[in-house]
Amino acid sequence: MSESESAGEHPANAGGDTAAATDGERGIRSTADTPRMDAEESLLAVRELDAGYGDLQILYDVHLDVTEGEYVTVVGPNGAGKSTVMKSVFGLATYMSGSITFGGTDITGRNPEEIIHEGLGYVPQNGNVFTSLSVAENLAMGAYILDDVPDEALREVYERFPILDERRDQKAGTMSGGQRQMLAMGRALMLEPDLLLLDEPSAGLAPDLVDEMFDKIDEINESGTAILMVEQNAKEALRRCDRGYVFVQGRNRFVDSGRTLLDDEEVRREFLGG
Amino acid sequence: MGIADTYSDGRRYVVDRPFALVVGLLVILLAVDFVDGLATGRIAVSDVATLVWDGLMQGLVVGLAGIGLSMTYSILNFANFAHGDYITGGAFSGWAVTYLLAGLGRADVGSLLLIGAGGSVFGGALGIGVTATPVAVLGGLVIAGLFAVVLALVIDRLVYRSMRDQEGISLLIASVGVAFALRYLIAFVFTTENRGVTDAGGVPEVRGYLLDGFVTVSAHDATLLVVAVGLMLSVHFLLQRTKLGTAMRAMADNEDLARVTGIPTERVVRATWVIGGALTGVAGYMFVLWKGTIGFNDGWLLLLLVFAAVILGGIGSVYGAIIGGLVIGLTSSLSVLWIPSDFARAAAFLVMILVLIFRPEGLFQGRSTA
Numbered sequence: 001m002s003e004s005e006s007a008g009e010h011p012a013n014a015g016g017d018t019a020a021a022t023d024g025e026r027g028i029r030s031t032a033d034t035p036r037m038d039a040e041e042s043l044l045a046v047r048e049l050d051a052g053y054g055d056l057q058i059l060y061d062v063h064l065d066v067t068e069g070e071y072v073t074v075v076g077p078n079g080a081g082k083s084t085v086m087k088s089v090f091g092l093a094t095y096m097s098g099s100i101t102f103g104g105t106d107i108t109g110r111n112p113e114e115i116i117h118e119g120l121g122y123v124p125q126n127g128n129v130f131t132s133l134s135v136a137e138n139l140a141m142g143a144y145i146l147d148d149v150p151d152e153a154l155r156e157v158y159e160r161f162p163i164l165d166e167r168r169d170q171k172a173g174t175m176s177g178g179q180r181q182m183l184a185m186g187r188a189l190m191l192e193p194d195l196l197l198l199d200e201p202s203a204g205l206a207p208d209l210v211d212e213m214f215d216k217i218d219e220i221n222e223s224g225t226a227i228l229m230v231e232q233n234a235k236e237a238l239r240r241c242d243r244g245y246v247f248v249q250g251r252n253r254f255v256d257s258g259r260t261l262l263d264d265e266e267v268r269r270e271f272l273g274g
Numbered sequence: 275m276g277i278a279d280t281y282s283d284g285r286r287y288v289v290d291r292p293f294a295l296v297v298g299l300l301v302i303l304l305a306v307d308f309v310d311g312l313a314t315g316r317i318a319v320s321d322v323a324t325l326v327w328d329g330l331m332q333g334l335v336v337g338l339a340g341i342g343l344s345m346t347y348s349i350l351n352f353a354n355f356a357h358g359d360y361i362t363g364g365a366f367s368g369w370a371v372t373y374l375l376a377g378l379g380r381a382d383v384g385s386l387l388l389i390g391a392g393g394s395v396f397g398g399a400l401g402i403g404v405t406a407t408p409v410a411v412l413g414g415l416v417i418a419g420l421f422a423v424v425l426a427l428v429i430d431r432l433v434y435r436s437m438r439d440q441e442g443i444s445l446l447i448a449s450v451g452v453a454f455a456l457r458y459l460i461a462f463v464f465t466t467e468n469r470g471v472t473d474a475g476g477v478p479e480v481r482g483y484l485l486d487g488f489v490t491v492s493a494h495d496a497t498l499l500v501v502a503v504g505l506m507l508s509v510h511f512l513l514q515r516t517k518l519g520t521a522m523r524a525m526a527d528n529e530d531l532a533r534v535t536g537i538p539t540e541r542v543v544r545a546t547w548v549i550g551g552a553l554t555g556v557a558g559y560m561f562v563l564w565k566g567t568i569g570f571n572d573g574w575l576l577l578l579l580v581f582a583a584v585i586l587g588g589i590g591s592v593y594g595a596i597i598g599g600l601v602i603g604l605t606s607s608l609s610v611l612w613i614p615s616d617f618a619r620a621a622a623f624l625v626m627i628l629v630l631i632f633r634p635e636g637l638f639q640g641r642s643t644a
């Protein structure tokens with residue numbers, strides 16, 4: 001997550017309650033009938049999560065679900081705690097209370113080294129490739145927990161991202177932003193995760209690459225991998241996803257299908273710039 | 275390009291980088307003096323060759339010890355000042371075993387294990403040398419490496435591990451404390467006197483005639499060369515060709531990413547101490563074998579050169595440590611052509627400072643391990 005996010009949202013949280021918090025059941029407004037899911041049917045189920053960094057609480061009573069093969073995005077203004085949700089799931093934030101289950105296993109408070117064994121892959125926003133390692137070495141590190149680099153997965157990654165195949169021996173540090181992003185995703189896909197966590201995959205990319213990136217993510221999702229994505233580019237993310245969450249100041253605000261959220265008057269006015 | 279351009283370019287250069295000019299002139303002056311010395315016979319070619327060889331040997335020791343320092347720096351992010359005393363610790367443990375193996379039955383075990391503290395046994399009398407007592411030397415070499423590994427791991431567990439999340443400066447200061455504790459523990463056990471450990475007269479030598487004099491290469495020089503180069507190549511192979519080595523480079527590159535990728539970071543840290551420690555212990559043992567004497571301050575004195583080499587090469591870079599070691603070794607050795615040998619060390623540091631002025635990131639840009 002970005003530095004500004006953790007620094008920026010503290011005063012807002014400390015400052016007082018939000019309208020959302022008083023707005024119906026746990027502050028979540030469902031614009032259509034998306035019933036609250038049971039943990040059993042969700043691949044990832046986040047319940048009543050409070051989390052942050054050290055003593056600084058960022059998330060308040062957060063709920064979030066991703067079912068098998070689903071494409072879910074989290075959008076919201078700066079400092080809404082979008083990245084923090086993802087980091088909490090992957091054991092990188094400070095857990096305070098609540099629960100996180102993945103594939104029926106309680107992963108609350110576990111560290112990333114353990115969580116990766118459960119079938120979760122994570123692509124951080126910044127510094128998501130080993131710059132001094134070659135493309136092939138980066139991908140091999142993605143499969144570190146296996147005894148050998150899995151041929152099948154490696155072939156699939158190269159097929160999905162032909163540019164990586166062409167540049168196997170190139171140092172990741174000498175690649176462009178878009179290529180690095182693909183390498184980062186490729187690295188996370190080496191373990192063929194059930195759920196891929198993507199933190200702002202379009203950040204810092206040239207506009208013409210953004211579409212390509214989202215297309216790649218669609219393809220990954222279509223091949224059966226569930227996606228949980230945090231995005232700054234809210235419109236595009238909601239257009240592409242199955243379901244979207246809108247977060248405000250560390251709390252759930254809206255949840256619905258991406259399409260419905262896009263069409264919703266209030267969401268458009270407040271979060272999508274009209 | 276016209277004369278005016280050349281002139282203004284030159285002037286700009288002088289104004290912008292007066293220091294470069296001074297250094298350039300100095301280098302030219304030394305080179306002219308060197309050629310003149312050779313031409314007039316004031317400097318003997320064979321002496322130069324001897325100094326180069328000597329510098330190479332010293333450089334190999336510094337480089338070997340520097341790899342461990344650089345590795346731990348790149349992965350743990352702190353400069354371990356106790357490193358010099360790991361060198362000494364390795365040397366003393368190894369030589370205690372060498373004495374024991376070489377002198378068993380000829381002197382009492384206590385004096386042997388204390389490496390003849392208080393003049394009770396002499397290495398010369400035991401006839402220690404790589405050809406005369408190969409088993410004792412090999413055994414000592416292995417133990418030196420193993421002991422330094424154990425030492426590094428124990429200290430990491432007791433001191434550094436609980437401080438892993440602290441700033442580098444806290445760890446650095448803790449390591450200075452560890453350095454003192456180790457050094458005086460060694461002095462307490464083995465006494466503070468410097469003593470000869472090899473049978474200097476009994477080491478086979480090859481003398482070659484070179485133009486105007488003899489150049490001597492001893493069996494101990496050759497041993498150092500083989501061991502050091504062999505280990506350096508092994509480290510290269512490890513880093514570039516093995517999964518563990520790649521993981522070490524990955525962790526040096528980006529520790530947070532290494533963690534989310536599933537690389538077991540604590541295990542990589544431990545592997546780093548094991549490899550760095552082994553190289554350090556072996557470097558200490560070889561250093562003593564090569565120079566023929568042992569003292570409780572050896573590692574500490576060497577550490578300054580090791581730091582110079584590692585910083586010169588780009589701290590964190592293993593290859594930088596090797597190249598830096600050779601540059602430092604050759605510089606301090608060759609500097610005696612112009613300055614008294616007491617100042618040889620100063621010359622080495624001068625070169626380090628000069629390199630850093632022109633290339634502040636070090637020769638290999640540091641923090642990459644590769």
